Amino acid sequence: MDSLGYELSWYLRIAWLLPLLGFAIEVFGGYWGTRKSKTAAYLAIGCIGAGFVLSTIAFCRWNSEMDAFGHADAAAEEHHAATVEPGFSGQAAIADDHPGGHAEAEHATDAHTDEHGDAHGEHHAEHKSIEALSGTIYTLGKFGDLEVSIDYYIDSLTILMFMMVTLIATCIHIFAIGYMSDELTEDYVDHHAHTSDGKHVHRPGRFYRFFSYFSLFCFSMLGIVFAGNIFQVFVFWELVGICSFLLIGFYTERKSANVAANKAFIVNRVGDFGFIIGLMILWTYCGTFKFGDYEVDGHERPGLFSMVRGHDGELAQEGDEVLLKTHGHDGQWEAPHDGEQKTIPYMLLVVAGLGVFGGCVGKSAQFPLQTWLPDAMEGPTPVSALVHSATMVAAGVYLAGRFFPVFTTEVLLAIAYTGCITLFVAATIAIVATDIKKVLAYSTISQLGYMMLAIGLGGWAAGLFHLITHAFFKSLMFLCSGSVIHGCHHEQEMPKMGGLRHKMPITAYTMLIGVIAIAGLAIPGTGSLMSLLTFGAVDKPLAFSGFHSKDAIVATALAYTQLNPLHFLLFLTPLVTAGITAFYMFRLWFYTFAGAPRDQHVNDHCHESPKVMWVPLVVLSFFAAFCAANGEQGSLFSMLSFSEPVGLADGMTATGTAAITVPSHHAIHEVHGTAGAVALLAAVLGTLTAYLLYCKKVVDPANIKTQFSGVYNFLVEKWQFDNLYDAAFVRPSHSVARWCSGCDRNIFDAILHGSVKVCIWIATIDRKFDEGIIDGLVNLVGNVTRSVGLSLSVFQTGRMRQYVMFIAVGVVALFALLFAFMPKA
């Protein structure tokens, strides 16, 4: 397994670093090639495509190992001791397949074990999992026991994310060649930006720049997924932030793009503030950032996850403190030098969890920081597809999933409610949005809410399952909308479209696949048919990926609500929203592609996109349809659950401030049928409503709009969030800024200016003194000397006889004076 970790880390490492290489080359594209060359694009596609190939290799290697593990599992109980072998930096061990009795015996001897020892002894018996492969690539700094390094942490989730990100990014890169072809010019006219004299802005095309940003973005995103410690995640987290800033503000000449880019960046900073607080707490109390276990000077040390959760997934709580497992039950980790038991106050663990989740809230655009995502649609559409469906916003959900072991039940409850609020708020706003990309943006927020909800409910695999399926169908739909926008010459308003399916059939029907997938439609009763067709391998109804993943989430929610009736909203809201989702997505499709053209001008000029744009659509639609085939029995889900945090499969019970029972897999499975049925019913109802309103025109939507104008305006104003933030933060900070600038200008500048003026005045006087008095004196001496000399030169006749005369007369005169004034003796 050591060698496997090492091997996999190399595949993924290269896949991760290739886009960085691409970026380093592409960024100079403007100097090397002409603006009309597509080299940058090919380079970027090459890098990310190679990354996809490497991820696929890693995927295959992992799966074959996993299968081998699965087979060996039955026999593993006898010789598990042999497999638990502390390795070199790439340490990996198959663990947690202890027979129950063994675990119990260990607990009994360990004084630090909590009171639930006997309870989770049973869990061990049926829990099977393979530990993640982790190790260190490069140590950045070492301070005693503390170490900051570049690590890797590879499990099913990492590999699936790598596959998903590289595949989708490759498709989007290819699509962007077509979409961004306008930029292949020396003189690009931006019709949305005006110079001060009211003319359109002319600028050189930025094709190469776009692709270099893309490459950097992919590098950052893969860095997050690859990272083996939370600090490394944070570094790439910020890199993703800066890339999204650059891409959202790609059309820098447009004010709206600048504002949107700033908004995305600043709102994310709010979340990152929490993230940093979480990091500080964990660093202080745990002394490490690493996820996985590691080795210092030959001593085995537990990583964050093992430290908080141990091997059994339970917190060791003792009063207000949580015991950190610095030495394991089976003595796998040696005691720290001082031999003291490390603890962390329970409250601080909660705060750390909430803080890290705060970062996820910002990145994944959850309530209350969701406002940046719709504005971020200012970027070019491939950016929206990459940034806002598969990668950047996925990073938040990914981290919430990755960091799951550190979250306490209070944090999980907060996550669940945040997701719940988000998914409902965003879905309702999506109903009234008319910009095709805005609808997708709100649906993204809403779906991200679903994922967060699932993670909060303990449906770890369900949430991340939805993350992956959603990434496919949402990037598909974004690219379709990009194709529509490109075909309609940058028209984004749905009321001006309509009937486009005749003009652009491929776009329309691939989009329909995405819409059906996100709506979660299925053909009921086809389960047995499918079972018949595939000889029992598949017994799920015929449905696209979204049905399966949403089904899993709703089932988790239902099981959760049955166990915790107090939190019934956590089931009802996603159920209702499933209907709303189906409604607004079909509204979008009917609005855009069905019916009669509303704007003849737009319709006349629109055309199907070129091949380079529709081929990615077809590829993505294939994955959107079938990536989750067979739902929870399918390969994708089972692979994910393989790396599920320990202890989750059997549910968890927590007491204290948040008395929560997390449902076990078994409980979820029991209610699956019911949940699937009601979710499907909601989706069908939503679809039917959309069909009746927007296709059959049973009721004119305009009438409804006027009837419920209050609600309508409330939704159009996005639940007043933007106005609220405007009033609460933006305008106050503007006025503070104005006050500060006034302060600067009127007080500090005035003082400075005053002192400068005084200086100048003193200098003037000094100059006058110098010039008038000092120089005057010196000049006077000179002048007097000169004039005396001049006047004396008259006597210098050069006549010798005269001189003799002077001497003689002088002597006589002297004598005369002598006699006249000498006192008489």
Add this chain to the structure above:
Amino acid sequence: MDQIGLSPVLLVGAVLFVCGVVCMTTKRNGIGILMGVELVLNAANLNFVAFSRHTSLGLDGQVMALFVIVLAAAEAAVALAIALNFYNNHLTIDVDHGDELRG
């Protein structure tokens, strides 16, 4: 020989001196001026000799006079050389022509 008092000698010296000075101031001929200078020097010599009688040794004034005579000879040699060069440059020894150094 009767003692001649100091005063007649000083008087002769003074007359010689004044003659010398007058000669220097009035003569335009360079050689004439040199002669005036000789008169002045010899007036001084006369005074030295006259005063030397009244010193304890009685010889020091006469030694000084001898020095002056030697000095005068040297001076005459230099001055005559100057006069010759002057004549070379001006084709005259009229000292009034030598006024290039006037202010």
